[in-house]
Amino acid sequence: MVDTSKSAREETTSRTDVIDAVKDNYIRTVDEIAKVQPQYLQSISNLQLDYIQTTKNLIQTAFSAQKQVASNVNAPANPYADIFVKQANEMTNNAIRAVGINNQLTINALDAARENLKIYNRSIDAVSDFGTNVAKAWAAFYTQSQQQFTR
Template sequence: MSQKTTETSKDIFAVVTQGFDKMHGNVERTNPQYLQSYTNLQQECLAIWKNFVHSTISAQQQYANKFGINASTPEATTQIIHEMTEGVTRAYDIQSQIIQTAMDASRQNAKTINENATAFAELHQNIFNSWASTWNTKQ
């Protein structure tokens, strides 16, 4: 039994472009879902952390009250706790500003690369045409 097959010939560049566009569309479609899942997980972890710390402090406070332990603290200890809290908060704010600045700079760099991609492609095409014309004249 002979089976006749016909091969269809397609331009490799069209095939690659079509494949890339499909992959790009998939990433573009799924990436927001991925980022939202990450954000949801981060929010859940922050809620767990807060609940855990508050529950632990509450339990310790109940034990201290039940056993008659004096929970008052000297002013120096209170001051140290406040200073540590302020230091950590300031450090986190500075870290956030640094990260935001780096992200903004990265975004601007990506935007610049995107805007210049066509110019780079034209430059490469001109170089190729120059080389090709040199080669063609030597033959």
């Protein structure tokens, strides 16, 4: 006579071992991705800083050449130069304020996304707990039902 409870336990253990192995492999994979994430961020940050420096250098060089050409030309003074400079400064200040507002909105959106992930994570835990409790209740009910029939 075969001990069915022993083979059932072995089968259950085998299934849980497979589930644990798959879960562990997923977690290891995510951990490996997380290890390189700071390196990616640093590389992206360095690239951005290089682009910024290159752009500033391009602007300096281009306007230096224009300034040199303008200083060598004998032309009458522009009566609207002061107005143009004032308006250019106002437009630049407005653009800088708009960028600042956009940055703050982006940061707020990213913070809200992080909060939503935290809420989602808590929801996953709650649903998992509920599913576990349902499975335990069903297993207890099933076990009791089987015991009634085997008596």
